Amino acid sequence: MLLSWTAEQVRAAERPLLTAGAPLMERASFALALAVVRILRERRGRVRGARVALLVGPGNNGGDALYAGAFLRARGVEVTAVCVASRLHDEGARALVAAGGRLLRPGPDEPATDEPVADEHAVLDAALVLQRADVVLDGVLGTGGRGGGLGGVAAAVVERFVGLVAAAGAGPAVVAVDVPSGVGVDDGTLTGTVLDAELTVTFGGAKPALLLPPAAGAAGRVEVVDIGLDLSGERPAVARLEPADVAALWPRPGTGSQKYSRGVLGVVAGSRRYPGAAVLATDAAVLAGVGMVRYLGAVGEQVVAHRPEVVLGEGRVQAWALGPGVPPDDDAQRARIQGALAGGEPAVVDAGALAALPERVGPHVVLTPHAGELATLLTTRGVPVRREDVEAEPLRRAREAHELTGATVLLKGHVTLVVGPDDAAYAQADAPAWLATAGAGDVLAGLLGALLAGRSDDVHDDPTLAAALAAAAALVHGHAADEASPGGPVSALSVARALPAAVRHLLADPGAPPA
Numbered sequence: 001m002l003l004s005w006t007a008e009q010v011r012a013a014e015r016p017l018l019t020a021g022a023p024l025m026e027r028a029s030f031a032l033a034l035a036v037v038r039i040l041r042e043r044r045g046r047v048r049g050a051r052v053a054l055l056v057g058p059g060n061n062g063g064d065a066l067y068a069g070a071f072l073r074a075r076g077v078e079v080t081a082v083c084v085a086s087r088l089h090d091e092g093a094r095a096l097v098a099a100g101g102r103l104l105r106p107g108p109d110e111p112a113t114d115e116p117v118a119d120e121h122a123v124l125d126a127a128l129v130l131q132r133a134d135v136v137l138d139g140v141l142g143t144g145g146r147g148g149g150l151g152g153v154a155a156a157v158v159e160r161f162v163g164l165v166a167a168a169g170a171g172p173a174v175v176a177v178d179v180p181s182g183v184g185v186d187d188g189t190l191t192g193t194v195l196d197a198e199l200t201v202t203f204g205g206a207k208p209a210l211l212l213p214p215a216a217g218a219a220g221r222v223e224v225v226d227i228g229l230d231l232s233g234e235r236p237a238v239a240r241l242e243p244a245d246v247a248a249l250w251p252r253p254g255t256g257s258q259k260y261s262r263g264v265l266g267v268v269a270g271s272r273r274y275p276g277a278a279v280l281a282t283d284a285a286v287l288a289g290v291g292m293v294r295y296l297g298a299v300g301e302q303v304v305a306h307r308p309e310v311v312l313g314e315g316r317v318q319a320w321a322l323g324p325g326v327p328p329d330d331d332a333q334r335a336r337i338q339g340a341l342a343g344g345e346p347a348v349v350d351a352g353a354l355a356a357l358p359e360r361v362g363p364h365v366v367l368t369p370h371a372g373e374l375a376t377l378l379t380t381r382g383v384p385v386r387r388e389d390v391e392a393e394p395l396r397r398a399r400e401a402h403e404l405t406g407a408t409v410l411l412k413g414h415v416t417l418v419v420g421p422d423d424a425a426y427a428q429a430d431a432p433a434w435l436a437t438a439g440a441g442d443v444l445a446g447l448l449g450a451l452l453a454g455r456s457d458d459v460h461d462d463p464t465l466a467a468a469l470a471a472a473a474a475l476v477h478g479h480a481a482d483e484a485s486p487g488g489p490v491s492a493l494s495v496a497r498a499l500p501a502a503v504r505h506l507l508a509d510p511g512a513p514p515a
């Protein structure tokens with residue numbers, strides 16, 4: 001599991017070590033320099049003679065970049081530090097200069113705030129230094145950053161640099177120091193000017209912004225460097241399940257299992273207008289390995305024609321998947337959905353079922369909206385927001401929905417967020433972009449429903465389990481898409497079809513890439 005901690009948690013973990021004189025910055029900057037060396041080797045074969053440019057801000061984040069620059073000088077790299085703040089980490093700057101590095105100050109002597117930039121030529125010169133480098137280290141702001149993007153000289157230089165790279169069609173590899181400078185470190189917000197990185201080298205533990213949308217998109221690949229911080233007593237701010245975590249969550253049959261003990265999932269989905277949603281949700285549930293699926297709705301014949309394993313009509317179930325393909329004016333389905341939710345079993349509430357959600361439910365109910373649906377849900381509950389507001393602050397909005405409804409909330413997106421009680425938060429980035437396709441959500445609803453049915457008793461006992469299962473479902477969904485069509489277009493039905501293989505691989509050898 002990839003865990004992340006807030007800036008304050010990391011600072012608190014650093015304090016005792018700094019008091020004891022542990023060389024944290026040396027460890028951090030050395031690891032950073034090694035990451036740059038690896039990139040230089042990949043990009044140009046040799047390290048000596050390469051060019052590295054540092055974007056350096058006023059604090060310790062800039063200090064990390066400067067010391068890394070000094071290490072790189074010792075490997076024969078040409079290093080220029082573009083200093084975009086009036087203050088500078090003095091010892092770091094001295095170390096770089098002593099090692100033969102160059103300091104460039106493109107701006108007036110103000111910190112990297114919103115001050116106007118005086119000298120266009122100096123900004124262009126600095127941007128050219130960045131553009132001509134093999135690697136750019138972004139060390140303007142780290143955990144001390146207040147979010148909202150870069151300002152002043154830093155923003156001017158970065159914007160000019162980005163323009164030059166766009167015009168040239170190629171540019172240096174950008175490595176973010178700890179976090180991409182200017183992101184909201186704890187909430188993952190991404191506003192104003194932020195330089196997109198190909199790699200972020202982060203120290204002590206990942207920060208929430210590296211996992212959370214939209215900032216995670218600017219972070220690129222994330223490499224966590226152990227600098228000796230002890231965060232074991234801290235509750236992580238945001239987690240990301242990895243393939244190896246699925247086995248512990250997935251319900252597996254034993255020799256004494258039968259279909260009822262393995263879980264029965266009730267599916268209320270589909271309509272004459274959208275029969276496919278019922279087919280996809282039931283298909284996914286059967287193929288995810290639930291004991292039995294009961295279907296309730298108007299298109300039972302089509303469901304059974306496609307999946308003869310499905311049983312039609314009411315009966316006892318251990319969980320529900322509610323809402324795929326159910327239009328808002330379908331009174332019969334709406335009544336079934338309300339009846340199902342009143343029964344108190346774990347449930348996935350998707351699409352058309354979101355409008356039928358009671359005022360309050362428990363965390364055993366998992367809402368699975370996309371951003372637009374979450375905006376509607378919040379607006380109808382007195383928090384008027386638009387889809388863009390949800391996309392700008394997805395963690396905050398998902399939390400609001402959890403607090404307002406009591407439900408576990410899975411917010412679908414390129415990175416899928418899950419929030420639940422006890423501040424549980426997961427950010428899953430398993431889905432290939434191809435998975436943004438019609439019906440993929442219906443498959444996820446069936447798949448997650450199967451998981452809830454298989455672990456229904458545990459979900460009742462542990463209020464945070466539904467969130468972990470929802471995160472696992474998002475992971476498996478993404479792996480099934482890769483399994484169905486590695487690197488290419490994928491249909492929802494083929495994702496459902498690939499579920500058995502995806503689950504099999506995750507349970508057998510969690511470290512292995514999809515076949």
Ligand SMILES: NC(=O)C1=CN([C@@H]2O[C@H](COP(=O)(O)OP(=O)(O)OC[C@H]3O[C@@H](n4cnc5c(N)ncnc54)[C@H](OP(=O)(O)O)[C@@H]3O)[C@@H](O)[C@H]2O)[C@@H](O)CC1
Binds near residue numbers: 059060141144146148
């Ligand atoms: N502690 C350690 O031992 C270790 C720390 N490590 C490294 O230190 C980093 C944290 O360092 P840091 O605390 O100095 O904060 P950092 O992010 O460099 O800058 C803060 C400065 O920027 C300013 N500022 C903030 N926002 C701004 C804005 N929007 N626009 C303009 N200015 C803004 C802010 O001003 P202030 O808010 O104080 O007014 C302050 O002056 C961490 O990410 C990691 O890289 C590693 O070496 C491991 C060991």
Ligand SMILES: [K+]
Binds near residue numbers: 138140141177
């Ligand atoms: K940074």
